[in-house]
Amino acid sequence: MAPGQASKTIFVANIPYDVSEEQLANTFSEAGPVNNVEIKFDPQTGRSKGYAFVQFYDEATALSAVRNLQDAPVNGRNLRVELSTDEPGPRRGGRGSRGGVPGQPGGPIGNAGGPGGPPAGGPPGGYGRPQHDDGPPRGYDQGFPGSGGRGGPPPPSQVNRVDLNALPEGSPVPPGSNATDSISKTLAAVTPGQMQDVMASMKSLITTNPEQARQLLTSKPQLAYALFQAMLLMNIVDPSVLQRIQPLSAAAAPPPASNFAPPPQQNSYSAYPPSNGGPPSNYPPYPPANAQPPAAGGGGGYNRPPPAQVGYNPPPQSGYGAPPPQAGYGTPAPAPPASGMASLPPSAQQALATLPEDQQQMLLQVLQLTPDQISALDATQKASIMQLRQQFLGAAA
């Protein structure tokens, strides 16, 4: 290894036996995005050995953690924090497929099976390990499933940085329209390619710099809203997700406009606590344990629960109510108004006017469905149609 190489991983000792990896992740995310946390367990007793390894995405953050969280009190003990010196890999008996020090850890992720690791299932010692993991058994992983190719922690050079201070304020909402209308219109003027670009960038930011992504989305709720809308348009997210978050949002805050839900704030993605300077928000110390009991799973570290259903699951393929934008649904060419449009509210007409004609036709049909016709559809179709109607008709839906 290169001389003077610092480790991305810190060694944390003096951890109380009853502290979970999640708590540690939470604690150390104060220094920066945490890649992985692994408390070491005694395989015989199933008990924590009182120390852990916390991996960050870069050395600087690891150093910062050593400085800032040295002696941090956790459940009545003061953590001892040092840069880790040892590698988990090859020196221990096995033939090291992890030889040496990789430029980047290919390590903490990509474990196929479930064996090994500390007994997460049922430690005899009566030490109750908080149950949160399911899925990939290795460590506390950050990152999204799905496309993108690389699952591992990005090298610092690839970490996305957004200058949050340089963001434009956005344009004012035109009179006679509301924010959600404006967002819909803006989206309608964006080509699928652009939309995908934005998605990819956002995904990348979330993956590499979750804290900033959180700040971004929190401080620019219109972005969050637009992204969600885009995901619906692109069939990345099933419209039924809407049904699930809507009551939550409505209960949490009064709707800003007559339309539906504000951006999904702290729903399933309260990843990191505010390190500093973030917008005010209430964080639970760590995600409440109201999750469904996972099957005893997993060896290694703790996996931060992924955002519930909002994965990259391609929803229904066919027979799907919403118009899947085939090609160029973004062309902002103002088409001549279709005939039935007069029956729509002005804001809906405006929104429609930004769409290509074939889409206008389709939307008109959807918007003008009678309740009887709608109720004849299956649940999925109904959901997407309701979504469209709400989008274009607002309260009139």
Added chain:
DNA sequence: GTTGAGCGTT
């Protein structure tokens, strides 16, 4: 109580 896995071979 204080520096970490083993499986099994493209």
